[in-house]
């Protein structure tokens with residue numbers, strides 16, 4: 403009976419997202435549905451042995467399966483296309499974009515609980531999904547919300563560590579410093595020093611990851627208020643969910659902004675394992691550095707302009723366009739001239755191009771849909787829409803850009819700016835808070851599955867030339 407109820411719920415979901423249920427999808431969805439525990443830790447305790455068994459079997463029976471060859475181009479080309487990592491939470495298809503545990507963004511928007519019926523997926527729901535592979539119900543998500551609030555207390559010395567930096571320090575420098583200060587309370591480090599058996603590494607990693615995720619909004623909001631609002635701190639509200647609380651502590655209480663924050667955090671959480679921030683966390687964690695150390699390293703990678711800092715760069719670039727012409731209402735020719743000016747000065751057009759995607763990022767599309775619903779007449783949103791028409795043909799004409807299409811960063815800034823979060827230097831901190839929700843679960847699984855020290859082989863230039871049969 404329960405089976406048939408679930409199948410019909412699945413059919414309803416799929417017809418709402420405009421797809422027919424296939425048997426394989428039904429089975430996958432039913433597997434995802436069977437989440438029963440109200441607390442996440444108990445859910446994990448059940449799942450860990452099952453996943454360990456799967457990995458053991460793969461290693462035992464399929465160790466020599468060929469996953470593709472390594473070419474010289476890959477070694478010199480930033481390892482693009484090289485399959486080198488296992489990442490449980492999500493995968494990116496070049497054309498279709500991100501799937502969180504197999505689910506596209508529109509599917510997540512339909513299936514995951516929101517703050518109200520039909521609301522955007524709650525970050526807590528994404529966290530549950532990424533960690534367990536199961537769709538949580540509202541009760542489970544509410545219990546996780548409560549758990550994160552319970553874990554959110556920040557030690558005083560973390561604020562003091564941030565205060566030791568000048569207010570003028572970049573928000574990402576302050577953020578990474580704050581995370582390093584939180585490391586003092588690492589449960590993993592304590593357990594390791596206490597001689598914990600390796601089969602139990604995942605348990606203190608779980609504690610650290612959940613504490614880290616819970617405390618980041620408070621640290622991040624402190625930095626915002628310190629830099630931009632004369633240090634007037636707003637405490638956590640014990641009635642609000644994770645995304646809403648972060649917005650509230652920043653100083654924003656407009657329900658539309660709260661809803662945007664939930665969407666923002668959910669879609670920025672994870673983007674498979676190879677991106678700079680996630681990969682960095684995984685690499686650093688592989689030496690058994692605890693989640694704080696691993697995540698601070700991830701943030702330092704996110705702070706680069708080719709990765710997370712691009713969202714800051716996009717709004718700055720858009721503002722410069724407006725400054726140049728004195729209005730956001732410019733012609734296609736004016737915009738085209740400005741894009742060429744950027745390219746001719748040896749700079750990239752921020753928010754465009756991607757290491758994996760070869761189509762418009764679905765995270766761009768869902769933010770556009772949000773903007774069309776809530777701020778269709780905003781002049782900067784209209785400029786962003788125009789940029790999307792003008793940039794791709796110009797980048798395509800260069801003949802070298804693999805993807806001329808917009809990525810996630812091309813859109814977020816104008817939405818934040820519309821809701822009053824105008825300080826673009828802060829934007830990557832928001833991204834960082836969100837990324838913890840993807841990185842934390844993988845660190846837990848890395849330790850649960852006994853993932854080894856990561857140590858790929860490098861070659862000298864001479865050896866590469868020799869291997870290629872080229873003369874030096």
Ligand SMILES: CC(=O)SCCNC(=O)CCNC(=O)[C@H](O)C(C)(C)COP(=O)(O)OP(=O)(O)OC[C@H]1O[C@@H](n2cnc3c(N)ncnc32)[C@H](O)[C@@H]1OP(=O)(O)O
Pocket residue numbers: 707708709710712745749750751752753754755756757758797802803804805809810811
């Ligand atoms: C959350 C995220 O991290 S999403 C990405 C955010 N970053 C940005 O938006 C910055 C702008 N984009 C870029 O710099 C790139 O597209 C990256 C870094 C995202 C991807 O880099 P790659 O995988 O190396 O891209 P690709 O293979 O297409 O690069 C080939 C050439 O096109 C150039 N190119 C790629 N994108 C752009 C762009 N948006 N503007 C101008 N040139 C570009 C590259 O700089 C490179 O030039 P080069 O050969 O002279 O060095």
Ligand SMILES: O=C([O-])CC(=O)C(=O)O
Pocket residue numbers: 672673676677678679757758809810
């Ligand atoms: O996947 C990447 O390389 C970059 C990206 O979009 C992300 O990390 O969100």
